[in-house]
Amino acid sequence: MKITVIGTGYVGLVSGACFADVGNDVLCLDVDPAKIKILEDGGIPIYEPGLQEMVKRNVAAGRLHFTTDVEKAAHFGTVQFIAVGTPPDEDGSADMKYVIAAARNIGKYMTDYKVVVDKSTVPVGTADRVKAAIADELAKRGVNTPFSVVSNPEFLKEGAAIDDFMRPDRIVVGCDDEQAALNMRALYAPIQRNHDRLIVMDIRSAELTKYAANAMLATRISFMNELANLAEKLGADIENVRKGIGSDPRIGYDFLYAGAGYGGSCFPKDVQALIKTAQTDAGINLKVLNAVEEANDAQKRVLGRKVLQRFGADLKGKHFALWGLAFKANTDDMRKATSRDVIQDLLDAGATVTAYDPVAMKEAQHCFPNEARLSYADNQTAALEGADALIIVTEWREFRSPDFDTIKAKLKQPVIFDGRNLYDPKMIRSMGIEYQAIGR
Numbered sequence: 001m002k003i004t005v006i007g008t009g010y011v012g013l014v015s016g017a018c019f020a021d022v023g024n025d026v027l028c029l030d031v032d033p034a035k036i037k038i039l040e041d042g043g044i045p046i047y048e049p050g051l052q053e054m055v056k057r058n059v060a061a062g063r064l065h066f067t068t069d070v071e072k073a074a075h076f077g078t079v080q081f082i083a084v085g086t087p088p089d090e091d092g093s094a095d096m097k098y099v100i101a102a103a104r105n106i107g108k109y110m111t112d113y114k115v116v117v118d119k120s121t122v123p124v125g126t127a128d129r130v131k132a133a134i135a136d137e138l139a140k141r142g143v144n145t146p147f148s149v150v151s152n153p154e155f156l157k158e159g160a161a162i163d164d165f166m167r168p169d170r171i172v173v174g175c176d177d178e179q180a181a182l183n184m185r186a187l188y189a190p191i192q193r194n195h196d197r198l199i200v201m202d203i204r205s206a207e208l209t210k211y212a213a214n215a216m217l218a219t220r221i222s223f224m225n226e227l228a229n230l231a232e233k234l235g236a237d238i239e240n241v242r243k244g245i246g247s248d249p250r251i252g253y254d255f256l257y258a259g260a261g262y263g264g265s266c267f268p269k270d271v272q273a274l275i276k277t278a279q280t281d282a283g284i285n286l287k288v289l290n291a292v293e294e295a296n297d298a299q300k301r302v303l304g305r306k307v308l309q310r311f312g313a314d315l316k317g318k319h320f321a322l323w324g325l326a327f328k329a330n331t332d333d334m335r336k337a338t339s340r341d342v343i344q345d346l347l348d349a350g351a352t353v354t355a356y357d358p359v360a361m362k363e364a365q366h367c368f369p370n371e372a373r374l375s376y377a378d379n380q381t382a383a384l385e386g387a388d389a390l391i392i393v394t395e396w397r398e399f400r401s402p403d404f405d406t407i408k409a410k411l412k413q414p415v416i417f418d419g420r421n422l423y424d425p426k427m428i429r430s431m432g433i434e435y436q437a438i439g440r
């Protein structure tokens with residue numbers, strides 16, 4: 001099938017590469033010429049395990065192409081995926097201007113039947129707006145070319161994006177016409193696990209399903225973070241509690257890890273957007289989600305607070321090593337990363353910081369431009385040099401079994417603040433290291 005993917009962020013690029021990998025002919029469009037140049041030169045603008053190889057393989061096979069030419073992209077695919085960003089507007093609602101612009105571009109140039117697929121995370125009612133935008137452009141041209149609009153939200157996780165896309169738990173398709181549903185079934189036929197994962201439903205339910213999934217996962221995390229803070233005060237260990245409740249299949253083990261708060265480009269923005277949609281479109285105050293957001297904002301400050309409690313409110317003259325900048329392991333994404341809050345809290349209190357992250361240091365430099373009190377180390381051991389304590393913010397695999405003797409020798413005081421509960425508290429404390437984790 002011929003597919004156009006509009007937007008080459010995480011979702012656009014992963015979708016484009018994966019659809020090409022199962023034999024489709026894919027053209028990826030972006031309005032950012034710098035991104036398209038990187039892709040045309042054989043690079044990729046993001047870090048995602050396995051993606052570069054997949055892109056290369058499909059470009060070489062002649063199945064994956066890139067362009068900034070909006071007209072060419074509108075002509076190319078029978079299926080047109082809109083995978084542009086939906087960042088938060090000033091009031092927290094999803095900013096739809098990129099989605100609507102993409103829809104208008106399709107309407108401006110399409111000359112035959114198109115299935116237009118909303119893959120971006122968009123509020124309920126967006127498919128109607130996309131339909132109206134395309135119809136408006138067709139009317140301006142005085143043509144009546146047929147098209148369908150489908151909602152097909154994406155559930156991939158950064159760092160595991162290819163596996164999530166190729167072996168999905170479910171594929172949600174919101175659709176109100178048979179022709180489009182058939183196209184979507186054919187398109188996803190090679191992307192299934194051992195049985196049909198495609199769930200077809202009405203469009204509004206599909207749009208809400210995406211927000212519901214992220215909101216549910218964010219709720220589990222905030223719930224565990226609050227319990228972790230309680231466990232700390234009561235002398236319990238949140239990791240034991242996690243195992244104890246996760247073993248109940250009604251609860252399950254996934255997404256129950258307490259930590260230094262959730263970040264990334266999705267949970268914070270989508271929880272906020274759902275709260276906003278509920279308020280403005282339905283007059284409903286989502287009390288649970290307001291609390292989830294409030295708890296997470298507080299949790300992102302927990303590491304900073306622990307450091308201040310331990311070393312005093314004035315951190316002038318103190319220096320800290322920080323391991324992990326990305327919002328989670330296996331990505332270079334710094335959007336809403338907890339490290340940004342931790343670093344800001346330390347800098348505000350007068351400290352200096354040396355950070356190390358396997359892949360996110362370049363991205364981090366854009367977040368703290370010209371910050372003289374923040375430096376970067378070449379490796380995790382070098383970051384420890386002259387530091388008063390070590391703070392761990394991201395759960396990279398290489399941080400999981402470090403040489404604790406080296407850590408002890410390098411730090412001025414053997415203190416570790418672990419925002420991801422990577423180590424066994426008993427073992428580490430028995431080595432004479434002061435260990436402050438989350439909820440243990």
Ligand SMILES: NC(=O)c1ccc[n+]([C@@H]2O[C@H](COP(=O)([O-])OP(=O)(O)OC[C@H]3O[C@@H](n4cnc5c(N)ncnc54)[C@H](O)[C@@H]3O)[C@@H](O)[C@H]2O)c1
Pocket residue numbers: 006007008009010011012029030031032035083084085086098099101102119120121122154155156157158265266
């Ligand atoms: N990042 C994720 O892991 C993830 C997972 C599931 C869903 N989503 C959702 O998918 C959407 C995209 O997220 P992302 O992280 O890939 O976005 P992103 O912001 O990284 O990338 C979006 C891209 O779209 C391009 N763009 C904007 N307007 C355009 C237009 N009119 N035509 C062509 N290109 C245009 C931008 O230049 C940019 O390269 C969002 O709605 C997000 O919530 C993201």
Ligand SMILES: O=c1ccn([C@@H]2O[C@H](COP(=O)(O)OP(=O)(O)O[C@H]3O[C@H](CO)[C@@H](O)[C@H](O)[C@H]3O)[C@@H](O)[C@H]2O)c(=O)[nH]1
Pocket residue numbers: 121154155156157158159214217221254255256257258259260261262263264265266267270327328
């Ligand atoms: O038990 C857990 C699991 C995750 N996190 C944190 O939660 C955040 C988000 O993690 P994750 O969900 O793995 O990353 P994303 O790539 O943002 O993926 C989420 O957001 C995407 C965009 O909408 C969805 O497609 C995915 O299904 C959804 O998991 C990160 O800061 C994690 O550190 C925890 O604190 N505890």
